[in-house]
Amino acid sequence: MTFEEFMHEPANSLYALTEEELEKIKRKISVSHLNQLKKIAKEAMEMPLQSVTYKEKAILTDNPHEYESFSLYSWPNPDTETGLPYIKKDGKINPEHLKGDKGALRKMSYACYYLAILYYITREKQYEQRLNEHLQCFFLDEETKMLANLNHGQAMLGVNTGQRGGIIDFAVSFGYVISILQCLRNQKLLNGSVYEGLKKWLTEFQQWLIQSDFGKEMVHSSNNHALVYDFLQIVIALFIDDYYTLVLVKQRYMNRVSKQIQMNGYMPLEMKRVNSRSYYFMNLKLFFEIGNLLYLDLDRVFLLQKAMQYYLSHNSKERWEFSQEIPFEESYDNYLFYLAKKYFGFSNLSLWKTKTLQYVLFADLYGEQNEN
Secondary structure, eight states: OOHHHHHHOGGGTOOOOOHHHHHHHHHHOOHHHHHHHHHHTHHHHHOOOOOGGGSSOOSSOSOTTSOEEEOTTEEOOTTSSSOOSOEEOTTOOOGGGGTTTHHHHHHHHHHHHHHHHHHHHHOOHHHHHHHHHHHIIIIIOTTTOOOSOOTEEEEOTTTOSOOTHHHHHHHTTHHHHHHHHHHHHHTTOSOHHHHHHHHHHHHHHHHHHHHSHHHHHHHTOSSHHHHHHHHHHHHHHHHHTOHHHHHHHHHHHHHHHHHHOOTTSOOHHHHTSTBHHHHHHHHHHHHHHHHHHTTOOGGGOHHHHHHHHHHHTTOSTTTOOSOBOSOOOGGGHHHHHHHHHHHHOOOOOOBOOOSSHHHHTTHHHHOGGGBO
């Protein structure tokens, strides 16, 4: 998976792997698949260091250390000379949403995710060194670090200088990195000073998530926003040993399931989106990732099984019954095939054989006898 491919749908491209899963991958991954993983990670090794302070000009704030980004689906208003206030067009991506710091955040996250996984599997110091350099530059060095808030994320020009969607920016990119860093930490592979510095930063950021208006809006959302918020809180809580937050998220989990998934497996709030398959997939993926990180008995969650069965019986362009305007990358399904086998015993699914992360990570874990 190249960075360009990652940018197609960041939320569906990375996976919150547990230490148990990474250990199994480490034991089972074939030489050919490991070499393929190293090959596609070459781009991550060569990715320049990123910082919110590197942007040409801050538009929403006077402080260059503040993260700022722009709404994915907001466009200039055709009825005004200035184009302000911007208007929302669901599913229509404005390429200018990458102005500001979103691109830097994604580049850093993409690089760190690959580097952290490869360091875990191989223990090769080249991956550790570059990983630490990225983390140091983006979060820890005084001259280049990002402040621990998302007050100016996902802004709609002429409407606001930030909204809760900035939490999604962070969760679906660096949130997945945190899950792998936690595995490194457990194996005593994470540099001590980097860990302490990042723990301090994430502790402050967790307080912002809890106390800010944007965080309060997310926790009370009824759609995927609630799961994105819970996911980000979990990976941070595990990293900083915040057991109280873990208990709160665990208490919310079954309520999220019952409110968002119907008995027939439908997730109506995601199915009404312009790109409904992408959102359904993301929400189902998050339900499993959150439950997995909490060590819940997901095989006993009936509504999750119904949602999985619905998706697996409709996971093609021809069978998907709802709107999907952007092309959906079929290889994403490899992760759900792995989950379906792990939790529900669905072992007759065929992996999509590709040269991307979605295949090389799960092929040996799933069983190569079931390839396309």
